[in-house]
Amino acid sequence: MKSFRKELWFEIPGRRAFVNITPDVKVCLAESGIAEGLALINAMHITASVFINDDENGLHHDYEVWLEKLAPHAPTSQYRHNRTGEDNADAHLKRQVMGREVVVAVTEGKLDFGPWEQIFYGEFDGGRKKRVLIKIIGA
């Protein structure tokens, strides 16, 4: 069994953003030399997500509006977590809706994807350095 590991680093200037990391994952997969297996891609931080969906700006705007409705940032005093001195409780909630990780099949050395699948890093509490982990196992 082969295994491969790499970290991607991000420093998002604003509070929230979605970044397409599919090209980075493809580079990792090629580097790994793994033809058949599973690739795990996960946020290493608990106020961020990795998810698979469409690379369409309008949809990303809809996600932003929708997540803010489901788990509003303000007033920050509504969350007990923010009494610790943080203002990011909403980011911990948004991340649960969008998910921590994806697992992708690797087949014949490629990400085994449907026609529109793209992998995104979802930042909900930016302005600091954060990481995504790519771990691929297989043969």
Add this chain to the structure above:
Amino acid sequence: MKSFRKELWFEIPGRRAFVNITPDVKVCLAESGIAEGLALINAMHITASVFINDDENGLHHDYEVWLEKLAPHAPTSQYRHNRTGEDNADAHLKRQVMGREVVVAVTEGKLDFGPWEQIFYGEFDGGRKKRVLIKIIGA
């Protein structure tokens, strides 16, 4: 390490439905000859889900009502994604709540499940052909 891959095809007549695919996954696992490992089952389309829950009609009705409340289909003009000519922005949102994929342990050649676990395909934008991927790795 062994690996196995198969696609399941769906064409759901209406917009939304839940389909129990556990029997199909069991057939794949038997075919794979894998005794110990992990099975990934994922929607290959970004307006559909694969998830594990109860095979109970009342609950499926409750999911339908609840998802429609969290991410309503209409008015379709509320979503910027729908300016592309689509009317399925809500399906991209619902799919994030229900999830893209499940990973199931394989033990002694069986899906290693609790008493009520069943695998479902969740369609949120039907009327077209769509696929689920089953990838199993192990020994």
Add this chain to the structure above:
Amino acid sequence: MKSFRKELWFEIPGRRAFVNITPDVKVCLAESGIAEGLALINAMHITASVFINDDENGLHHDYEVWLEKLAPHAPTSQYRHNRTGEDNADAHLKRQVMGREVVVAVTEGKLDFGPWEQIFYGEFDGGRKKRVLIKIIGA
């Protein structure tokens, strides 16, 4: 390829709780002797979750309040599932938001975690015995 399997048992006295199971998973990983691979940790019951987030009491309170807002327990008659004699339909909904499972990378014999990642069992319908499955594969 090596594989390892263990169940953790829970009997939560109240209806809902979050339990940090990271120490248990670390013990399993040491026992497995696996250095490189993937660890799957999943709830074996469909009214419970396994998720990764922060071990901070205020945040857990916020999750409790938020999930109750997204999928209220009462009135129980609002859910068709509860006509089966259950009163736990809300637990099936809450579990979808928080997720069934996590997949964690194993690197050099350790859980390959970011600085704050901790694994939790999320109970949404307690008062009965339930299980979490830990399955690790690798080399």
